[in-house]
Amino acid sequence: MSIEDEYRVLVRELQVRARELGEAAERATDPEQRRRLRAKARRAEEQSQRSGRMNLQSGGPSSQ
Numbered sequence: 001m002s003i004e005d006e007y008r009v010l011v012r013e014l015q016v017r018a019r020e021l022g023e024a025a026e027r028a029t030d031p032e033q034r035r036r037l038r039a040k041a042r043r044a045e046e047q048s049q050r051s052g053r054m055n056l057q058s059g060g061p062s063s064q
Helices: 003-027 031-057
Strands: none
């Protein structure tokens, strides 16, 4: 597996995790738990964006 493929897989996994955490936050009844889940979802989304940018900077297919 190439580095670009690894970044794509990582980005996709982080996006899925962010979505799942966001959905869990919406279902949470405890306000503190909802806040924590939303923060985790936000961090996962930010990390997926950083990983996507790293792929572009490393010369991934999107930058050619």
